[in-house]
Amino acid sequence: MSAQSTVIRPNTVPKLRARKGAEPIVCLTAYTAPMAQLLDPHADLLLVGDSLGMVLYGLPSTVPVTLDMMIAHGAAVARGATRALVVVDMPFGTYEESPQQAYRNAVRVLRESGASAVKLEGGAVMAETIAFLTSRGIPVMGHVGLLPQSVNASGGYAALGTADTSGWDRIIADAVAVAEAGAFLIVVEAVSEPLAVRITESIAVPTIGIGASASCDGQVLVIDDMLGMSSRTPKFVKRYAELGVAIGEAAGRYAEEVRSRQFPSEQYTYRLKGDNRPSDGDRKP
Ligand SMILES: Nc1nc(=O)c2c([nH]1)NC[C@@H]1CN(c3ccc(C(=O)N[C@@H](CCC(=O)O)C(=O)O)cc3)CN21
Ligand SMILES: CC(C)C(=O)C(=O)O
Secondary structure (H helix, E strand, C coil), X not given: CCCCCCCCCCCCHHHHHCCCCCCCEEEEECCCHHHHHHHCCCCCEEEECCCHHHHCCCCCCCCCCCHHHHHHHHXXXXXXXXXXXXXXXXXXXXXXXXXXXXXXXXXXXXXXXCCCEEECCECHHHHHHHHHHHCCCCCEEEEEECCHHHHHHHCCCCCECCCCCCXXXXXXXXXXXXXXXXXXXXXXXXXXXXXXXXXXXXXXXCEEEECCCCCCCEEEECHHHHCCCCCCCCCCCCCCCCHHHHHHHHHHHHHHHHHCCCCCCHHHCCCCCCCCCCCXXXXXX
């Protein structure tokens, strides 16, 4: 794919990094240009998450998502956003092998999508790679806590640090390593509130919570979840609309009107000039 022109949007990496402890950072996922246009006035950051594999493609996890899928959707979102920072997820297998592999693929993402930053999952083990990218002009958003790309190792999507405090220290150390390596924001996914507090107070960059309590420096949700378009949603999702219900009702009314020939009525029909016969849709059955 050809290079996209890079746009510097008002929500820059340094501005968002500086929001630690200040006004919460508003993030949502977006996967398409029209949705990016709708969300852009309201969000500081639009994340093209690899959750798109599950949300848009019906995949069982984010593991099969490819770099080309992320670039295609990243470019669509970048075309729809004028103010929000656009961040694209690095999918499973495109950055873990070496800093060089991560750099090569992150360059493709930024060049070919027009996004401004990448996000990648992992703690201390990714610190060297995060330092390699950030020192070469590629802003990186970190992601600690529940790591969906590791679902084959973890066996599920259970929240972390809820039973007791065992395991907290490793997750806190991961966040510290990612922040010190140069990440400008860190997603904290599905952890208990006291652990989210400890992570947030342990690092100098903002934490963006998803299922990680109001104690983070910002929040993110998957857009289809908060719009009520997902059939099963995690406990941390608040539904701000019921678009799934609205879509079912609209499709049902359309089906009824097509079957009864009520649609398309006169106003939706092209006529031959001078032909005044009523449309079939206006002849009541
Ligand atoms: N639509 C969607 N929303 C998400 O938030 C999301 C994705 N997809 N895909 C990528 C990851 C996976 N995530 C998930 C997926 C499922 C649960 C979930 O069902 N959690 C259960 C507990 C599961 C357990 O205990 O094993 C819950 O009740 O919250 C949580 C996070 C978050 N991300
Ligand atoms: C849920 C968010 C943080 C994410 O990583 C994704 O959309 O893939």
